[in-house]
Amino acid sequence: MSFRRSFCFYVAVLLFLLTPAAQAEPFLKIELNEDLTFDLEVPDGGRLHALQAGFLRAGTVIPATRYEQLAVRTLEQGRRIELCWTSSTLPTMGIAFDVAANETTFSSWVEAGDTGINGLVPFLTERGTSKSMPDLFEAAERVYLNGYQSWAFSGWVALDREKARFDDPLRYQAWGNNNRHLSLDSHLSWWMFGVAGVGGKNPLFFGALSAQRWKTSFVSVYTKGSLRRLAVLNGSHGEPLQFGRVTSERLHLAWNSAATIDRYAQRLRPALALGETASYSGWNSWNSVATNVDEALVLANTRTLAGPLAGLGLKAVYIDDGWSKSWGDWLPNGKFPSGMDGLAASISAAGFTPGLWIAPFVVDRSSDVARQHPEWLLKDGKGNPIPYDMAPQLAALPASRYLLDVTVPEVRVFVTETFRRLWSWGYRIFKVDFLIGAAYEGVRSRPVTAIEAYREGLAAIREGLPEEAKIIACGAPLVPTVGWSQAMRIGPDIHHPSLPLLWSYLANAGRSTANLAPFHQRVFQNDPDTVLIRKPLSEDQARASLAFLALSGGIFVLGDDLTVLDEARLALLTESWVEKVRSYPGRLVALDRNHQVGKKVYNTFFQPILDRGRYSGVQPELWLRGDGDQRLLGVFNWGPRQRALTVPLDNLVEGCSATEILPVTGEGCVVEQNALVCHQRPSSAFLCELRCKKSSR
Structure with missing residues (x-):
């Protein structure tokens, strides 16, 4: 053992991170171990053993235990601690903690002189040996998992005490192309992750506070119900870092009373003004007619909103998918004889705000854009266009849609000009869908990460719109979209128009609506999808559908074709309790x-x-x-x-x-x-x- 390593070890055994007032009880205790890992002890919350950082090289984690020395220092009267690992053969690496009561923010960094490095691992833990306090992961009963994008699962899942899992995060490659790595397996979560003991005791909650360069994923391994390993990954396949110091995304870790999604949402709060929830309320065409929308249907439903349903005070009319010539060719098709500008004028004249759907980063294979500009498409390593696949099970089918490479200057101009044109037509709210298309990994015109490209795409959209434009993000990765859109879909589709109307889809949407309620009016205006009450739903189901969407406090948008609802269902919308529940104060x-x-x-x-x-x-x-x-x-x-x-x-x-x-x-x-x-x-x-x-x- 070198002197430096020995010195750090014996000093840090007694190292505490204190409150600014140097209270007697520390917020956090860090103790170094001989193998260059460290233990983290939280007051009344137990201990995490054998923590370390690492970096990704060609998709494999190089952990701190491969290093030779570890140094530590405290700053700001104990409110900040920095650990630094050095080696004669590996790039210098470190991690820093900033501590407050029951929570800390942290990030790691590496001197990326090695071009094979393609990501960071700011947090890696293995289940430790028996010590004076139980390991928090050893006692874990459940984990909180969240999907990659806004249609995905979000909720608590029990650790299976009968089955053993052997997934190895040290060889995991954090892709996240659409549905390929949603949290459909109970070892993976995106952007946030929670763990708790029996009955929810001794909880820990992690969350990404930034997404400037990378996606953040949490990969856990457990055996017969015990959580044995957790890796927090920042990085993606095939995205080498540039030379110089590279810092991970900022991460939030809270324990005990602060270990909740509520506290995480408070820390994630953006500077963007979100506006009033009621201003997004209205009617949307998708869940009634899908792509069969036309001008006559939109105007007929607008008249119903202005007539029998005027008492609801709904504000907007949204034309969803089906208005354009194709995905990519964002000009009106023949079903809108007045033009999209004429339709917007009619909606405005009726007293409503015109809203329009668009998927700006996904293009039909047969579109003029795809045929005339193949150089605009995102490519794989062989130079072939990367298809947009709705689900991994469908990946073997012939591609019908491709993705735009937003690092191509002409693509950004195209996106900006498209939104500038939509605004000139008179549309003021935009449901911007399939945003994940800009965040696929692939070979781009410039060597940027998928998240850096995604942020360029979002910036191109905003450049084409004035500041007062409202955006509802959909099919979007959560954290990278914070501060860009005022509203966000926070759950799966409540209905798929190619299928019969099923209660199981509506009920399924209730989970994310409830679990992600803390984000509402803090991070986004939550969009739980549309209200559906038509048959074949029973009267009980229709009332429950209306009740949970009204009680959620989120964006309230009707999704049925109002012109064909029977009198009883139309009357249900006008019952006095609906407006009372919608306008009730407070957060769900x-x-x-x-x-x-x-x-x-x-x-x-x-x-x-x-x-x-x-x-x-x-x-x-x-x-x-x-x-x-x-x-x-x-x-x-x-x-x-x-x-x-x-x-x-x-x-x-x-x-x-x-x-x-x-x-x-x-x-x-x-x-x-x-x-x-x-x-x-x-x-x-x-x-x-x-x-x-x-x-x-």
Whole structure:
């Protein structure tokens, strides 16, 4: 052992990171180990053993244990600690922690003199040997997993205590091309990751706070229920770094009371003004007619919004896919005789904001753009255009769509001019879809990472729009889009027009709506997809669909063809409770989100089909919204069977020992001894208002 290494080891055994006021209890304790790893101990939260950093070389992790020396120093009165690994044969590498109560932000760096380096591993842990405190991963019961883009799964999944997994993150290559690496396997998460013990005890929560250069993925290995390894990866296949010091994305780590998605959302808050949620509300064509939209249908639904449904106060009319000649040739087809500018003028004259769908980075193979400009297309290593594949299961089919390389200057001009033209037509809100197309890995005209290219593409869109333009991002990687769009789809499609309308798709969308509710009005205006109430949904299902989308507080957009809804369903939209719930103050909280733990990741496309319209997933059932001495409580039975549930009312309204119940909509729940006792029909909802009981004295 060198003197430097020995000195660091003996000093750091007693090294604490303290609060600014140097309180007696440290926020965090770091202890170095002989093998150049370190242990991290959190107050009342246990210990993480054998932590280290690393870097990616040709897709393989080179860990800190391969180094020769480790030095450490503290800065800013103990609020910052830096560790530095050196070697005679490896590039110098380090990691820095900035600490506050119950949380820290950290990032790693490497002196990239080796052109084979193509990413960083800012956090790598192996399950340690038995020590004085239990390893937090050894006691793990569940993990929080999040998909790569906005249609994907997000929720808690139980560690399988019967099966053993042998996935090795040290050889993992963090791609993320569309659906190829969504979290359909329980060892992978994107942008955020949580771990907790039995009943949610001793939680840890990680999240990426930036995405300037790389995608951030969390790859875990567990055996018979014990989490044995976690690697946080910044990097992608085939994207070598430039020379010089390269820093990872900033990462958030919180424990105990701060280890929640709420705290992460607060740290992720963008500078962009999000606007009022109500300004995005309206009607969208996709979930009723798909690409069969035409001018007559749009105007007929606009008249219904302005007439029978005027009391809802909806603001926008969105023309979704089906208006253009092709993907890539963004000019109107023959179904819009007044032109897209004429249609926008008619929508505006009716008192609504015109909204338009576009997928700017994906082009049809037969489009003029693809045929006339093959040099604009993203290529693979053999020079072939990379196809956009809707799902990995379909990758073997002939490609029908390709991707634009936004590093080509002419492509950026094309994208900018396209949006400038759409704005000139009179459209003011843009649903910008399939954004993942700009973030595929591939061979570009310049050596940038996929995320750097993605950010160039987003900038090209904004360059074509004035500051007041509103954007709803869809099919987008989460963190790289923060601060660019005011709104974001936060879950899977609520319906696929090529299939019958299935309750299982609507119920499935409720999971992400509940779990990602903390992002609403902090990071984005959450877009949970459209409200659907038409048959063949039962009356209970229609009411529950309307209830969960209204209670979510997110963007409220109708998705049925309003001109063919029967009178009873149209009347459901105008019931007084709908507007009351939509406009209720406060942010949604899913009371049981940390206790609804699925056995596996629910495949958001195929599983609803296999369910044959019935819902087999696990998701939050108790939704609470409001502030002050009033709350709205939603009790949802998502499944196909009648369900009994008792909800204690103590402390649901802050400071109240007794609560008054005012039913809002739905049936099956009554109050018994300060508890809500429910016997709910399948796929139904009960909403009620909770108020503090007034004293009779």
